[in-house]
Amino acid sequence: MLGDRPSLASDDHEADTPRGRELFLREWVPGVFSTRGGDGLGPVYNDTSCVACHNLGGPGGGGSASKNIDLLTASPVSVSGSTTEPEARLGLRGASSARSASLARDERVRSLIASGRIAPPETPPDRVPLMAFHDGFRDFDSVVLHRFGVDDEYESWRMGVVHHSVSRQDQPARATAMGTGAVPRAGEKTPPPHGPFLLSLTQRNATALFGAGLIDSVPDHVIEAQTRSRHEGFPEIRGRAALLPNGQFGRFGWKGQGGSLEDFVLGACAIELGLEVPGHPQAAGPEGVTGKPPGLDLSAEDCVALTNYVRSLPRPAEQAPLSPDEVERIRLGKILFRGVGCAECHVPSLGSIKGIYSDLLLHDMGTSLGDRSVGRYGRTSKSFVEAGFPAGPAAFQGGRRALLGPSRDEWRTPPLWGLRDSGPYLHDGSADTLEEAVVRHGGEAEPTAQRYAQLTARQRRDLQAFLATLVAPNLTAPNPARPAPAEQRNR
Numbered sequence: 001m002l003g004d005r006p007s008l009a010s011d012d013h014e015a016d017t018p019r020g021r022e023l024f025l026r027e028w029v030p031g032v033f034s035t036r037g038g039d040g041l042g043p044v045y046n047d048t049s050c051v052a053c054h055n056l057g058g059p060g061g062g063g064s065a066s067k068n069i070d071l072l073t074a075s076p077v078s079v080s081g082s083t084t085e086p087e088a089r090l091g092l093r094g095a096s097s098a099r100s101a102s103l104a105r106d107e108r109v110r111s112l113i114a115s116g117r118i119a120p121p122e123t124p125p126d127r128v129p130l131m132a133f134h135d136g137f138r139d140f141d142s143v144v145l146h147r148f149g150v151d152d153e154y155e156s157w158r159m160g161v162v163h164h165s166v167s168r169q170d171q172p173a174r175a176t177a178m179g180t181g182a183v184p185r186a187g188e189k190t191p192p193p194h195g196p197f198l199l200s201l202t203q204r205n206a207t208a209l210f211g212a213g214l215i216d217s218v219p220d221h222v223i224e225a226q227t228r229s230r231h232e233g234f235p236e237i238r239g240r241a242a243l244l245p246n247g248q249f250g251r252f253g254w255k256g257q258g259g260s261l262e263d264f265v266l267g268a269c270a271i272e273l274g275l276e277v278p279g280h281p282q283a284a285g286p287e288g289v290t291g292k293p294p295g296l297d298l299s300a301e302d303c304v305a306l307t308n309y310v311r312s313l314p315r316p317a318e319q320a321p322l323s324p325d326e327v328e329r330i331r332l333g334k335i336l337f338r339g340v341g342c343a344e345c346h347v348p349s350l351g352s353i354k355g356i357y358s359d360l361l362l363h364d365m366g367t368s369l370g371d372r373s374v375g376r377y378g379r380t381s382k383s384f385v386e387a388g389f390p391a392g393p394a395a396f397q398g399g400r401r402a403l404l405g406p407s408r409d410e411w412r413t414p415p416l417w418g419l420r421d422s423g424p425y426l427h428d429g430s431a432d433t434l435e436e437a438v439v440r441h442g443g444e445a446e447p448t449a450q451r452y453a454q455l456t457a458r459q460r461r462d463l464q465a466f467l468a469t470l471v472a473p474n475l476t477a478p479n480p481a482r483p484a485p486a487e488q489r490n491r
Contacts, residue, residue: 017312019309020306020307021309024049024050024051024309024310025059026050027048027049028040028041028045028049028273028275029041030043031150037293037294037295037296038276038293038295038296039276039293039294040275040297041150041273041274041275042148042150043149043282043283043284044146044148044149044274044284045147045149045272045273045274046147046148046271047067047147047148047272049273050268050269050273053067054206056208056421056422056423057421057422057472057473058474059313060209060210060310060313061208061209061418061421061422062205062207062422064424064429065428065429067205067206068203068205068428069144069203069272070144071142072134072200073142073200073202074130074137075141075200133286135284135286136284136286136288138288141373142373145158145161145201151285162201203427203429204254204427204428207254207414208418208421208422210316210472211313211314211353211415212261212311213261214315215356215360216251216311218251218350218353220249222350222351223249223251223360226239227239227240227361234344236444237363238444239362239363240363240410241256241360241361242255242256242257242362242406242412248260251360252264253412254427255406255410256361256362256406261307261310262303265306265307266279266303266307269303269306270282271283276295276297276298277303278296278299278303314473314474315473316418316470316471317417318355318469318470318471319471320469326465329462329466330465332459332462333463333465334466336455336459336463337466337467339451340451340452340455341445341447341448341451342438343357344448345358345413345444346415346416355470357470358413358414358415360412361412361413362413363411363413363443363444363445364409364444365411365445366409366442366443366446367443369409369411370408371408371428409443411427416470418472418473420471420472421471422472426440434464434467435460
């Protein structure tokens, strides 16, 4: 094994479940102190409960696009105006043109420097204008742009961010970095010139948590074996394991940034709800941390109960056909699923786990689905690069081929179990239908998408009929709570 996977989890999952369920459903309130001495919801947050974003198909399911997480990313551009990355595909919800605006005003930067709020000696000078915009840019290239804040001025500040990031489609030039007022590097008498930055908004859709305990139990050697799989007839497929700075293999998250269920759950508490939990400080607002809460919002025991509740969520199952005709359609659909190449990444079984339809590896999905927010984001840990892990290239450690930080075009293969009740689809919830999600696959999966497109209309319906059998646990009819596509996309 690459390393131990320490956990707070209790062996008595059933005893923890009622308490954990109560915490999963709890509506948190800003400023209301918990029994542990915390400060409740915030100071910034995306919603008021776990179930608010995980409810499609029942508590623990996915979320509609209206609950998407917004990520704010700053990307440097060259003097010529082109980004330092291969493609300048910036914007909200897949917009094709780059959009930017001033990241900071000179007066604001100078006032924050004078007050000692930003730019300590160790802060790189080119981070100064970014930090004036959001303190999270001190350590990260991407930060969560939370939907709500307890500060009365947060909403208007956030509206300005969204406006500057997405409204100027006809002027995609670049954000202006600080000239005067920047802090010079040690030994320099004048500030060095700084390149400009592009500011972009991207999104993440809340994933279903059904069967998460089984995913957490997948041994390292099973994931490692998938990296050595031979894809006869599909040479373009070349999945790689996400190797985290702590030596774990990534199992959770769109980019494989979560190595254990405990880390995934507690990180969500801290980042999405703004709760202070052991080992995960609550998310900070754009001005940075102004004070630490006197205590925790969730104790270690609470965290065990909550994690074990999520661990106990049942695995999805395939819905049984209701007629002989349906049996045949689903049988043919499964054959086509394998024949076009879907099963090369969405493997039906992983180790002893049946029906997961995922290899849990990272795959290159092409620039059309690329996302500038790579690796981890938020205020709870350093990025892969800062931890000494270069982003992108494969590497060998202890004989294991693994990816040290995902590239912008790489995504973890999402498990397809429960697929029917987990829409909208893709990492940003921008695909309303399964067919749209399939045909938008690029990179390694582009030949598979082309083979799918070449099927007859009847064959595509058969394949979709098979996918429609992958339902949330204990659901035998369409989810009545599932919002309509227009609401799902929140366009």
